[in-house]
Structure formats: structure tokens, C-alpha cells
Amino acid sequence: ENPLGVHLRAMAIGGGHVAVEAVDVTESHRLARVRRDFVANVSHELKTPIGALQLLAEALLDATEPAGAAAPDLSEDLVAARRFAERIQHESTRLGRLVQELLELTRLQGAEPQPPPEPVAVDWVVAEVVDRTRTSAAARRIEVEVTGERGLTVYGSDTQLATAVSNLVENAINYSGEDTTVRIATRADDEHVEIAVTDQGIGIAPTDVDRIFERFYRADQARSRDTGGTGLGLAIVKHIASNHGGRVEVASTLGGGSTFTLRLPARPPDDLLATLPPAGI
Ligand code: ADP
DSSP: OOTTSEEEEEEEEETTEEEEEEEEOHHHHHHHHHHHHHHHHHHHHHHHHHHHHHHHHHHHHHHTOOOSTTSOOOOHHHHHHHHHHHHHHHHHHHHHHHHHHHHHHHIIIIISOOOOOEEEEHHHHHHHHHHHTHHHHHHTTOEEEEEEOOSOEEEEOHHHHHHHHHHHHHHHHHTSOTTOEEEEEEEEOSSEEEEEEEEOSOOOOHHHHTTTTSTTOOSSHHHHHHTTOOSOHHHHHHHHHHHTTOEEEEEEOTTSOEEEEEEEESSOOSSGGGSOOOOOO
């Protein structure tokens, strides 16, 4: 944020004179904050009714469950009702995830104060991510392999970094075929620590590759929808990377798999998380 609330611009106007223009940016910052707060509040308010929908759908499924093998066949109406209840459950789960990720994104954009940076063991982040993604990897018979340097340290928030890497690994799993391998590789030089996630999946077309970090952008609508994705995962990764003074890069060929690399500073920041970019939603 600009503490003065003004941007100064100097220009030579000839005759040895200089004009200085002062632009009030307080208002645009205020508007950005109002927008973020609004999204955060709406998302928060949506959580309760979505939770209720999920519970109601579950209750409906329980109530119409066939009572074992001896029970008479379900009527056609009841079968249809169960199908609708399943659909409601599926969609409300998806909506719940969308709201949770929107909240996460507004939080990262500075709607809430950021935690002060702390040393984070990369080994911990990787172990945490492997643990979190175990079920979805197993469901698709995908092996998550860990290679590279151990004992590395980065600086920032352990929970944010685990969220970023697990978003990358979840994507790697979602956009890969069964019986493939996802690799998490760590390395470092004097300047940077890198955590790279490589998959043998569907890859990304050159026309999409520049846009996938935008909110709600999805390369292949049909396939993406099948994964239950929200289109916010990579926007979150990008924000976490920049909050940590780093960046996320992608190398991919359509049909040939992808590598997403999170590159973070190897040195402790002065006060990294206090210098958040003022971003609107
Ligand atoms: P989503 O919830 O749709 O996965 P993301 O923001 O995480 O949203 O990703 C945006 C889009 O980028 C996805 O919809 C998909 O088209 C593409 N994508 C992301 N990760 C991969 C990957 N590992 N392989 C192929 N495509 C990917």
C-alpha cells in the first residue's frame, strides 16, 4: 500500500520548468479493499446454506436407501429421487469447494493480515502434501514419487506453502491417466529453492498455457468439469508464490505431460509478507 495515498509524477514542461502531478490513489485502494471484503463476506455467508444442502442431500439418500437384499425393488420414482439427491450432493460439494477457495484467495490478497514469515522445512511441506493427496492418488493408481535434495529451508507460511504444492499435485493427479507417476522434485542453488511437480498427463496447449493462472480459467472445459475443479487452484498458487517473493512457472506440451515449478527465495526476507501487492478480485 502507498502510505501517502498519492502517486507523484514529475515531467519537464520546457523552459526549465518541471510540473509535478499528484494522483490520489487512496480511493482506488479503498475500492479494492471493499471488493475483497465483499467477496469474503458473501463467501462466508454462503458456507452455512451450502452445508445445509449437503446434509439434506445426505439425509435424503439415507432415507431412500434400499433396506438390504431382501427388500423389494425400489420404485422408479424413488430411483429418480435418489439420483437427484446424489446430484445435489455432488453439486453442493463442488459449490462448497468453490466458496472455500474464493475465501482462500481473498485472504491471500490481503483481506486478512498475513502471518509473519517463518522458516519452513521443505521436507515437511512435501511430506504433508504426499499425505494429503494419498487418497486421490490411490483412487487413480497414481504413484507420487519424491526425489531431490533434502533438508532445504524456505521462508514464509508453512500452511500456505503446503496449500500451493498440494494444489499442484492435485492437478497433476486430476489431469493424468491411471497408472502413471507424479514426481515432486526439490533442488536449490544459492538464490532459489525449487519445488517441481511433474506429471505424465494430458499437458496444456500453448494457447492456454499463459492463461491457466487466471481466476476461473480452465483449458478444457469438459475435462476440467469432470475433475470437479473450480478454476481457482492455480490462481491461489500464483498468489502464494508472489506473497513469498517467488514465482510459479510451467513447462508443458499437449499430450506430453507438465512440470509446474514453484521457485522461492533461498534467503530469509526482510519482511516479505508485509509487502503484499494491492490486487483486486
Ligand atoms: P481447476 O480447478 O480447473 O483444476 P486450476 O486453476 O487448478 O483449476 O487449473 C486451471 C486449468 O489449468 C485447469 O482447468 C486445467 O485445464 C489446466 N491444468 C492445471 N494443471 C494441469 C496439469 N497438471 N496438466 C494439465 N492441465 C492442467
